[in-house]
Amino acid sequence: MLHKTTIAAVLATTLLAGPVAAIDLDPNLKDYTPTSGVDGNLKSIGSDTLNNLMTLWAEGFKAQYPNVKIEIEGKGSSTAPPALIAGTAQFGPMSRPMRGGEIDNFEQKYGYKPTVIRTAVDALAVFVHKDNPIKCLTLDQVDAIFSKTRKRGLKDDIVTWGDVGLTGEWASMPISLYGRNSASGTYGYFKEAAMAEGDYKDSVKEQPGSSAVVQAVASDKGAIGYSGVGYKTADVRTVPLTTSEGGECFDATADNAYAGDYPITRFLYVYVNKNPGRAMDPLRAEFAKYVLSKQGQEAVIKDGYYPITAEVVKGDFEALGLN
Amino acid sequence: MSAFMNPEQAVADRSAPTAQPRQRASDIRARGEPFTWALGGALGVGCLMIIGFLLMVFWNGVGTFVPKPIAVVTTTGGEITAGEATRTELYRPTPEVVAALSEAARQTIADRDGFAERTLYRIGNFDFYSEDFRWVSAFDVIDVKYPKDIVLVERTEWGPFIGHIESIAVDGEVIALDSVHDPRFAEAHAQARARWSQIQDIERHQIGAVNYRINQQRLTLRRIELKDGRDSQAYSETKRAADAETAELQSEYERLTEQAQALRQRNAGMTVTLEELGGREKTIGIDEIVRTYPANDLSSSEKISIYLSRWWEFLSDEPREANTEGGVMPAIFGTFAMTLLMVIAVAPFGVVTALYLREYATQGRLVAFVRISVNNLAGVPSIVYGVFGLGFFAYVLGGSIDQLFYPERLPNPTFGTGGLLWSALTLALLTVPVVIVATEEALSAVPRSMREGSLACGASKWQTIKYIVLPRALPGIMTGIILAMARGAGEVAPLMLVGVVKLAPELPVDGLFPYIHLERSFMHLGFHIYDVGFQSRNSEAGKPMVFVTTLLLIGLIFVMNISAIVVRNRLKKKFVGSQF
Numbered sequence: 057m058l059h060k061t062t063i064a065a066v067l068a069t070t071l072l073a074g075p076v077a078a079i080d081l082d083p084n085l086k087d088y089t090p091t092s093g094v095d096g097n098l099k100s101i102g103s104d105t106l107n108n109l110m111t112l113w114a115e116g117f118k119a120q121y122p123n124v125k126i127e128i129e130g131k132g133s134s135t136a137p138p139a140l141i142a143g144t145a146q147f148g149p150m151s152r153p154m155r156g157g158e159i160d161n162f163e164q165k166y167g168y169k170p171t172v173i174r175t176a177v178d179a180l181a182v183f184v185h186k187d188n189p190i191k192c193l194t195l196d197q198v199d200a201i202f203s204k205t206r207k208r209g210l211k212d213d214i215v216t217w218g219d220v221g222l223t224g225e226w227a228s229m230p231i232s233l234y235g236r237n238s239a240s241g242t243y244g245y246f247k248e249a250a251m252a253e254g255d256y257k258d259s260v261k262e263q264p265g266s267s268a269v270v271q272a273v274a275s276d277k278g279a280i281g282y283s284g285v286g287y288k289t290a291d292v293r294t295v296p297l298t299t300s301e302g303g304e305c306f307d308a309t310a311d312n313a314y315a316g317d318y319p320i321t322r323f324l325y326v327y328v329n330k331n332p333g334r335a336m337d338p339l340r341a342e343f344a345k346y347v348l349s350k351q352g353q354e355a356v357i358k359d360g361y362y363p364i365t366a367e368v369v370k371g372d373f374e375a376l377g378l379n
Numbered sequence: 380m381s382a383f384m385n386p387e388q389a390v391a392d393r394s395a396p397t398a399q400p401r402q403r404a405s406d407i408r409a410r411g412e413p414f415t416w417a418l419g420g421a422l423g424v425g426c427l428m429i430i431g432f433l434l435m436v437f438w439n440g441v442g443t444f445v446p447k448p449i450a451v452v453t454t455t456g457g458e459i460t461a462g463e464a465t466r467t468e469l470y471r472p473t474p475e476v477v478a479a480l481s482e483a484a485r486q487t488i489a490d491r492d493g494f495a496e497r498t499l500y501r502i503g504n505f506d507f508y509s510e511d512f513r514w515v516s517a518f519d520v521i522d523v524k525y526p527k528d529i530v531l532v533e534r535t536e537w538g539p540f541i542g543h544i545e546s547i548a549v550d551g552e553v554i555a556l557d558s559v560h561d562p563r564f565a566e567a568h569a570q571a572r573a574r575w576s577q578i579q580d581i582e583r584h585q586i587g588a589v590n591y592r593i594n595q596q597r598l599t600l601r602r603i604e605l606k607d608g609r610d611s612q613a614y615s616e617t618k619r620a621a622d623a624e625t626a627e628l629q630s631e632y633e634r635l636t637e638q639a640q641a642l643r644q645r646n647a648g649m650t651v652t653l654e655e656l657g658g659r660e661k662t663i664g665i666d667e668i669v670r671t672y673p674a675n676d677l678s679s680s681e682k683i684s685i686y687l688s689r690w691w692e693f694l695s696d697e698p699r700e701a702n703t704e705g706g707v708m709p710a711i712f713g714t715f716a717m718t719l720l721m722v723i724a725v726a727p728f729g730v731v732t733a734l735y736l737r738e739y740a741t742q743g744r745l746v747a748f749v750r751i752s753v754n755n756l757a758g759v760p761s762i763v764y765g766v767f768g769l770g771f772f773a774y775v776l777g778g779s780i781d782q783l784f785y786p787e788r789l790p791n792p793t794f795g796t797g798g799l800l801w802s803a804l805t806l807a808l809l810t811v812p813v814v815i816v817a818t819e820e821a822l823s824a825v826p827r828s829m830r831e832g833s834l835a836c837g838a839s840k841w842q843t844i845k846y847i848v849l850p851r852a853l854p855g856i857m858t859g860i861i862l863a864m865a866r867g868a869g870e871v872a873p874l875m876l877v878g879v880v881k882l883a884p885e886l887p888v889d890g891l892f893p894y895i896h897l898e899r900s901f902m903h904l905g906f907h908i909y910d911v912g913f914q915s916r917n918s919e920a921g922k923p924m925v926f927v928t929t930l931l932l933i934g935l936i937f938v939m940n941i942s943a944i945v946v947r948n949r950l951k952k953k954f955v956g957s958q959f
Binding site (some may be wrong): 079092095096097099104107108109111112114115118122123125126127128129130131143144186187189224225264265266267268270271274286287288289290291357358359360 | 470471473474475499505506509510511512513514536537582583586587590591593594632633636699700701702791792796875880881882883884885900912913914915916917918919921
């Protein structure tokens with residue numbers, strides 16, 4: 057073989073640096089098999105977290121059905137319900153579940169509830185600058201860092217890195233906060249899961265997209281921010297989290313997310329308007345099938361999120377009335 | 380000091396005996412040179428900023444597609460990192476890290492005031508490592524090699540691969556390659572790619588046309604159903620015709636699908652096995668490889684050819700992998716088409732308004748008020764135009780058009796959502812003040828004597844405007860339109876509301892009736908920049924694409940402006956020559 061000449065000797069004694077193993081798909085996921093008679097237009101409006109993932113699915117789906125036209129718009133989860141209700145979109149990707157009021161509005165117009173597909177697993181990561189030596193944060197500390205109301209009950213406010221135990225040049229460094237805008241599902245989910253529905257501090261710099269949060273954290277040494285783990289770059293690191301003081305810390309990895317150890321894990325959803333009395337039209341049904349297939353879940357890995365298991369897929373199929 | 384003198388004093392100074400120092404002889408404000416300097420300086424600073432910005436964009440954009448060498452770095456932990464070095468920075472390692480280092484390394488860091496160097500490598504192989512980039516600190520490095528046999532493989536999925544091509548399989552027969560430049564690989568690759576483009580052509584264009592016609596049949600039928608009802612004779616007749624037609628198209632569709640499937644089948648037999656430096660292997664189809672090259676073993680001419688082929692791909696292909704790879708052709712086309720439509724809408728509208736305001740309207744309070752309003756319109760934030768465009772054009776106008784002309788497609792909106800036409804009209808609204816103001820200025824610059832001369836010769840007012848005033852004012856009007864065009868082509872915020880989307884590979888112009896599809900959503904270079912820079916999964920990998928796309932957008936605006944200027948100059952010559 058051609059390469060053995062130069063670096064075989066090195067390879068014999070060493071391993072390539074690969075701290076993160078490739079994430080494996082559930083072997084029970086089905087291969088997607090295309091059928092005939094699928095064409096038309098699809099439009100998806102909703103989450104920014106799912107924006108790239110929707111695009112990857114659209115690309116994959118279009119490779120199967122070249123004449124399907126898919127348009128994707130991702131400006132925040134809160135834009136999904138109105139679009140579904142108005143009928144301007146057939147799919148509404150959301151990074152949080154729909155709220156009661158949104159479901160009610162939908163039901164008022166159509167007489168039935170929207171159907172939800174769980175499409176991927178995301179460990180909502182807390183990012184810091186890559187040089188930040190912080191080992192672990194408790195959720196209470198995260199709450200005290202981001203929230204002005206501190207509903208999780210930590211007594212003192214946290215404003216510098218010294219307050220969470222860092223020393224040296226970090227001790228007096230103020231924590232600068234980055235987050236998402238309020239249309240975002242990530243904003244809502246973080247508020248619920250990490251802050252017990254408390255209020256964000258006024259000093260949180262709200263960014264228009266998940267990638268913008270990561271970029272802001274990458275260029276600000278004292279920064280902390282949250283967004284989907286899929287947006288991680290080499291310039292930031294994720295902070296391991298724990299639920300209780302002194303408890304074991306878990307980093308945002310696939311295994312910890314699946315085991316439920318990582319405390320702020322969530323599903324990423326896609327909502328559809330499906331009349332429970334009728335079968336879904338072939339175009340949307342096939343797209344949903346594609347998303348939940350092996351190929352669709354491979355795209356999830358490609359986008360940095362974690363694939364769902366065959367068990368979850370089964371539940372989704374039932375909800376959609378597919379087989 | 381002298382700058383603050385009052386004029387009387389200055390005059391007194393000037394008349395004073397020459398024993399006074401020369402520079403105090405006159406007021407600085409009267410002399411003017413300092414102001415020349417200040418003005419020149421301001422111009423200089425302005426130019427410097429513009430040139431600096433352009434150079435930055437140009438330098439970063441032009442360098443993106445240059446094939447870079449791949450370093451294989453061995454670090455103290457025995458780990459190997461292979462990748463393209465992208466950037467280097469200084470940082471301060473933590474005391475614990477420093478304490479664990481060797482004496483020599485600690486000394487080096489101490490000599491640099493506690494700073495150490497690290498390099499970011501683009502390591503590719505995302506399917507193996509779950510990361511695209513990795514930092515390597517200089518004190519960890521044992522050695523850096525540039526082996527000649529390492530290759531970079533650009534794939535249609537999963538991003539670049541760095542490692543070795545182990546073997547290829549052609550129709551089930553495995554061929555082990557004995558050099559990077561093995562012609563058998565190039566041959567197989569060319570074959571597979573040729574078949575791949577054939578499949579693309581069948582699926583996109585031929586099947587596309589068939590599907591379009593099937594859909595058209597369905598819509599015609601639906602239209603008649605809405606008009607005459609299901610029980611009418613017209614409906615049953617059309618249904619019979621449509622069914623026959625559809626059946627025929629269906630068999631055509633199946634024939635084409637089979638053809639594509641056969642090609643796919645042949646390509647499925649052609650695979651390539653890649654091996655990364657850690658020894659893990661992956662087998663992919665040869666047609667999934669866009670290009671591959673031995674990064675450390677390239678002659679200058681090979682480098683240039685890779686560079687050019689990457690540019691060509693960027694300009695002529697569709698985006699891949701959620702817009703982070705591939706080309707931007709749909710975005711170039713969308714930007715161009717939208718700007719052109721906008722000019723078609725804004726030019727007559729703006730010019731007619733200005734003509735009336737300047738030539739016909741009685742100059743009174745009302746006209747002054749209108750003029751102020753027009754100027755204020757130029758100051759309204761562009762996003763407000765976007766909201767207006769969405770609410771009025773898309774929802775109200777578009778919604779009504781759908782009700783009237785496309786009832787068979789409802790509830791799927793045709794014009795009742797963002798699209799090319801509404802975007803162009805929204806931007807036309809945004810830029811119309813520029814055209815009005817420029818045209819008014821140009822009209823008022825036409826000498827009164829010329830108009831009077833024309834009127835005295837017996838020409839009517841309209842004749843005067845048409846033959847005397849407009850030709851004279853045309854260069855100024857064109858300047859206004861050029862400004863409007865430049866402003867419109869670079870605008871993004873309102874477009875996000877009225878029709879620009881992340882992914883819309885269908886061009887608004889194609890070979891299917893009615894050929895120009897003004898209702899389609901489109902891609903735009905400006906939005907593409909925002910999307911790749913701030914929305915893509917890996918912002919680091921997206922950065923070079925941002926620069927290239929910016930370069931392209933600036934280039935496109937430049938080309939459009941230049942052509943408008945050429946047209947203006949021609950008109951100028953033509954009209955000036957033909958006048959008196």
